[in-house]
Amino acid sequence: MFGLRQKISLGFGALLVIIVVLGTQSILHLSRLGVSIDVILRENYKSVIACQEMKEALERIDSGILFVLLGHAREGEELIRANRAAFEKSLQVELGNITLKTEGDKASRLAGSYRRFETLLKTVVDPDRPADIRGQVYFADLLPLFGLIKGQADEILQINQQNMSDANDRARRNAASARARMYVLLSVGTALAVIFIFFTRRWVLRPIHRLIRSSDEIRRGNLDLVVPVDSRDEIGHLSAAFNDMAASLREFRRTDQAKLMRVQKATQRAFDSLPDAIAVVDSEGRVEVATASARTVFGLKPGAALADLPFGWLADLFRDARQSGRPAFLEGQRAIQQFVRGEERYYRPEAVPILDNERLATGAILVLKDVTQLRQQEEIKRGVVRTVSHQLNTPLTSVRMAIHLLLGEKVGPVNEKQAELLMTAREDSDRLHGILDSLLDLSRFESGKARMEFRALAPRSIVTDAVEPFRRAAQDRGVSVQAEIPDDLPEVWVDTTRIGHVFDNLLSNALKHTSPGGRIALTAEASEAWVRFLVSDTGEGIPAAFLPRVFEPFFRVPGRRNETGAGLGLAIVKEIVEAHGGTVGAESGEGQGSTFTFTLRRADRFPKDKAEGI
Template identity: 35%
Template structure:
């Protein structure tokens, strides 16, 4: 019998028990309904009819009194209606005899009704003959004039007798209803207890059956699980002892075959695996740069000697989370992002350089993390390489120092030249010819361009050296972007270009140096203006993205050829054929400022359709740690 059949039989038994219990309960409910209907049909109808007769009888008494007062014709009409009503109710009672005492009471009502009717008819006939008697004196004479012979008073006696008969009929049926209700309550209690016992028996039987089936199904699985645990723990001789012929037995047989195959592979490939492992570890240990190997959960599994100089001995760190041993949170963030996205992560730019102590001195490292996968693409872990770029940083520092020194030394003679040109243009040394004026104007423009170049070089060298670190303060992103954009509106529109700024007021507060970010926007808008023909447009937008505000400057200009996009942020890069007006430092300065703010700047462009530069600013309250950029 297979596992499916066992489970199906168990479920069918439970369903059958539920059906039996439901049928039993439904049958008892129907019986209780029948009892309730009998009470209503047998006694309640008689009570209602008796009350109707009593009300009709009261109205007949009032009608006789009405006739006594002289209103004979209306009284006769009303009396005929009430007698019909009384007789209709009486007929219902006579046709619904359910109690032993009812026949005698009904016979008494019939007899007393006929007597009362006869007395009333005689009284009314007498009144009709006399028509009207006017009282002439007080007291007994007045009463005798209205009721000669005292017939009305005798009618009251017959009326009370008939009412007493009706009261007896109501009491008999009410007592019967109470007795039947108590009997029905007793039956209901007895049926409730019987149903409760029956349901309890089904529950106990079902629980026993469930335990039996569960044990038959789970016991082989438990034994198979114990065998699998033994195999996982290194007991390659473990074998599942399951004799059932269902799916569990088939699974156990397959597991035993797999275990045998593993034993064979272990005996044949163990040596090769050991050699491969030793070769891999030797290759990692021989690397000059620090290497951290982590498993799929972020736990450290390997540190090469270069990494041990930074993070400590490998034996002390094996199994620890990488965030626990890393001296910089960006390492743990890079590993976490690589494991979650299963894509390489690499830090780019000055802001992503790690400063770590190795061998007693501080070194600069560039972070690169790559996921590890097996032949089937399953994630095994991650490899983190810390590329030592200390020598490159030193070369870059020397270059920046040289540029800063050269710019500073050139600034004084350049200032003298600018002043001299200005004096000559003001004709302080004498009148100038038109040709001389043109030459001096060109010279002044070149001096201004040279001064801007030196100023940009000095600013860039200070930013790269960290001398002009941004003063990060909470800034309203919407106000910052609107103010920076509106400052260019006159200049942009004077060239025939449309400028639009879209910065919603609900943008969050960002951490930024207002002056530096305004310079970034100024550089991007200036570039867009130089490359956009009249009739074009420049669009500045800002949106929130996962803890950052992304600011974009898009134009409908000439665009950037694809081969220049990777190097567009390098120093002195200029696209051939682009309008002149800059030295190629504006984008480099913008990139350095954005990265110093903990953000990123990217470019998208299509030749002939325009260019879009986008940079990000961190929202206040977000983590100040810099997330590594994806490769």
């Protein structure tokens, strides 16, 4: 019995034979037609063109003769000379392309007539002969010879055109005959192809379609299906293997279904015990399992589609996490306000992609962490800091005034030891005053009460003004400061005083942590809507473990020498830049220097009212 390979080979082999026969016949007929067409074009076309050109050149020579007879000898002779060359060239083409029996005699007579024409032409254009004699020669001899030559050229043209017409008729007859034979062959080939396709479908396609329908039934869960095995070829073996697979799946379903139900119930109970709103979403954005708080607060019920929920940012987070393969947050990791049973709550959403072995996202985990208590603690902390700062500022001012009066010996002289103690006290009180001012600034920015006055300025002028006060100190420490800001950068919206504090903090930190011989570089670059500023140094760098915390208030990198600040400078930098609508960042490695970056809005992309409404 034929196997599947033999059946397919038979079907496609027969089609191949049909294609070869039809192709061979087509090539043969096209070759014959090509020969006929080549005869038309190659044998007669040159003679037709040559005769046309001889007639045209002869007409122009006659016009030149008339010019000479009318007294325009120079123009006439030039016209005769140019067209004699054209006539002779065409005559040589015709003499070299004799393809018909009578064409040779006619061409020879034409050449003889032209030689007589040349002899008479010399007499007519000879300026030494009297004009009346030349006129008589032209009208009596040359003009009749002109008509004779034209007629002879026209005869040659006509016999070639007639031969082209005859060849065209033969080509048409050959084409009609070839078309009829091709119709017959095409009909026979089509009939044979239909027969082979019918048997191929019966032998191959029908069993395969039956297997496809059976696999669709199994995909929909119908594991009780049995595929009929009615042949001993490969399709029959595949059908038998398919039935064995279905039997194995039925067994697996019986043993695994109960286990799956237990796992699902345990997972749901574990989820319900979690305090935060958490949901697992499949690759199409549908909720598979969710905690109780996620169901009640955000409507993340199993089966719900993120696109149908009234929280567009949820679908955006899911899409960003799935496309990037990394956790996704809202801009600035901001929190979302929700009212739960009349109580104001805050949630910080995060989407964590679920990756398979090939690092492709198959879903995501949505985590909506309840940060209400954290926000309340932050508010309490800011309130305490603000209150303490205000309360300490007044007595500290009195202490600083007293120290100033004592050092100025306004209330009496002081000895050297007393002056040394007072200088130390003044330094400590000034440092404490700076800390209190920083705390008050930080508090104003965090509460949104800091007033900003935006102006559009060129990045080059901003950086130049910021760097200038540090050049002397950098020179004293042996550190080079280089500002490479292109002149063509677009203007940005800035509060000049506040952005000056940003550069002061970044440059003072860079100078403090860069050893003599080091370098500080300031650069800037434009993007679609922002200008990005970079402050780099070759200093001691920041360990990777501490880099994410450098913008936190009161954080100082452990183990740093001569670290006298309160850890508020970079926190204030972050608040000022965010008040401008930008973002901050830091890149560093221990012993490799540091690069701090921040972005500002382009003035040509954002109107001033939008910049002020940040």
